[in-house]
Amino acid sequence: MEFGFTQEDDAFRREARAWLKTHLVGEFAEAAGHGGPGSEHEGADIRRAWERELGAAGWIGLGWADSAYGNRTATLTQQVVWAEEYARAKAPARYGHIGENLLAPTLIAYGTEEQKRRFLPPIARGETLWCQGYSEPGAGSDLAGVRTTARREDDGSTYRVTGQKIWTSLAHDADWCFVLARTDPDSQRHHGLSFLLVPMDQPGRIEVRPITQLTGTSEFNEVFFDGAEAAAADVVGGPGNGWSVAMGLLALERGVSTLVQQIGFAEELSGVVREAVASGAAADDPVLRDRLVRQWAELRTMRWNALRTLGSSGQGESQGQVVGAPSVAKLLWGGWHQRLGELALAVRGPAATVGPYDWSERSAYELDAWQRLFLFTRADTVYGGSDEIQRNIIAERVLGLPKEPKGGVR
Template sequence: MPHATDETAHDAFRAEVRAWLHTALTGDFAALRGLGGPGREHEAFTERLAWERHMARAGWTCRGWPREHGGRGAGIAEQVIFHEEYARANAPARVNHIGEQLLGPTLIALGTPAQRERFLGPIREVRELWCQGYSEPEAGSDLAAVRTRARLEGGRWVIDGQKVWTSLAHEADWCFVLARTEPHRADRPRHHGLSCLLVPMDQEGVTVRPLTQLTGTSEFNEVFFDGARTDAAHIVGAPGDGWRVAMATLGFERGVSTLGQQVGFERELTRLTRLARRCGALDDPLLRDRLARAWEGLEVIRLNGLRSLAGIERGAPGPEASTGKLVWAGWHRELGELAMAVRGAAGLVADSEAPDGLDEWQRLFLFSRADTIYAGSDEIQRNIIAERVLGLPKEPRAAVKGAPA
């Protein structure tokens, strides 16, 4: 149990966060409430970027980073409080999540002093945005099958290959790219020889092509590297150490900010329950039971998230963090299906007042179909849990023509 003085300090910090958000989300920023997020990243992107830079000037970005790296050294409890209150204030979705929550902690843990000096400040101040170049057309969640290659040439890495499902690549200044820098050898694991490179996006050898989603929006992209270059020093960890770096980054992706995500889920479920009451769907015992089970599932997600935060206090989260992704992704996809059941036939009709023809429940249903695929598919999460947590035998993998065995 937390000490009473800790609880008092946490209550005071929660009040501070609420007060700042109440004051800051006024004027021009007031119109940003509730904008952005998965499937809606196109909404007021420039204005949300300005909001996040305002947050940075006020000292509210990167609070969990160590003080020596420009953060506030906030503990897990304070970070959770901030993300929860941010979500409860219906503040706009963050545009710098990939830099602040994924790459920044990775560089703090595994980067060189020069890399931390070069990149952490612009992330903290929201001057440079990042995207993550992991998935490929034939190596989605199976990162060991990555085919993008990089070679040292004249003191620079030269990169050739293709990435896909790259979130916000069309807005990013930099990309951290997983590439094969050593040929695969049959006597070594498939993931041996991968490296993590920090690559500038604004160069002739990089082409970004947006992908149109079911929602009609395009926050995912294809990225083509055709002789793209980056400095030899822009490699995180040693050459061939990219798998360890990538796993650390994916662990941070399952970190503290997911508690704020769950507050957003709670808001969606509350609104859906109110809709069910208004339209009479709550009178259907089957739908009423599904709503009750959704509430129970949300409690499971939260408790699992709190338990997994212990891994962050020990450093990079371990493979156990895959449990959280597996649980929330399935729950949220089912919430989209439940929303369509509550709407009934009305859910099949386009919203003539919405620019994209979709109301919030139709958009939730369509975009949540991707929840169990992006950021690591359910199949991969189950394999990670089985093999790296439970110690079960590895799943037999069929060879893909041209891919490392």
């Protein structure tokens, strides 16, 4: 597919740009640039209000196939246009992206009509915030090993969820959580799992404990379920089909959002380049210049790969995604972003390792943007599926290589 913009796309761009200019004012303008990786805690209340502002104008859910839920619909190229204009305007980092980009497409693909009518409109209005209950201690990248259970009550109307989830982004603010749990106690691995929608406001049954990261922030959490209620009507895809739904969600996870992410990466790289030029590091160190150029070239390659993947059609696709493409994308951006964090500190030299410290108060210093970037990106090759898992997926599902022996190589 030739990925280009039409006259209709140009008109859509003008509309998007005008709306952002009109509405990105006051406290919303003050929140511009806040809330990215490692700083999800910044401006939470304002960013939730911004979600409602976006929802009122129909800007949430552009990629959904149906506009019956209060959202606009847009073509693929128009979704890219919106992402570009949003980044250009330096609008606040999205707070409702998990509901819009993960749960909603999954409901559209696997949910019942009742589930769609109930859950999609509040997401489109920017009113409900979702989190993802997948990873557990001992079952992170190996998702089939989940031990959280969901026992169905005798009357059949309710499940009781018990277990622990970890690395749950924004769970401390979320209204709902979609949870992968074992509903068949006699099942193993990917069999007998279900995909449940669980309300988070259940005092005494759900406890959220923030996890303090290297950056000092806490957008990740541990979540403990102690007999939490989930309606049987809120099981997506039917009981026992959770693995298929969960894998479908992961396949849908990296679409236009990959391009949105890369726009943010480009802004970060531009900042590092400006720092290198201002400090003279780029002029003094040819090796550093080479690293900067390589970083730029790799980012351009990632963009074209994302556009090629989005524009492809025909054989080798599953749920609208080229088989293996999400794993390739994750491998590319995880390593790239991690190297950018390293490059940001290399540009600043020894000064990057220190910061202000109030000796009178003996208080820890605040990290600057580049220090936070370096520390947060240590996790880029782990969260969202480790590099090792992504390589296994590519090897087995794309290249047709034999599966890794159970228990490792002997």
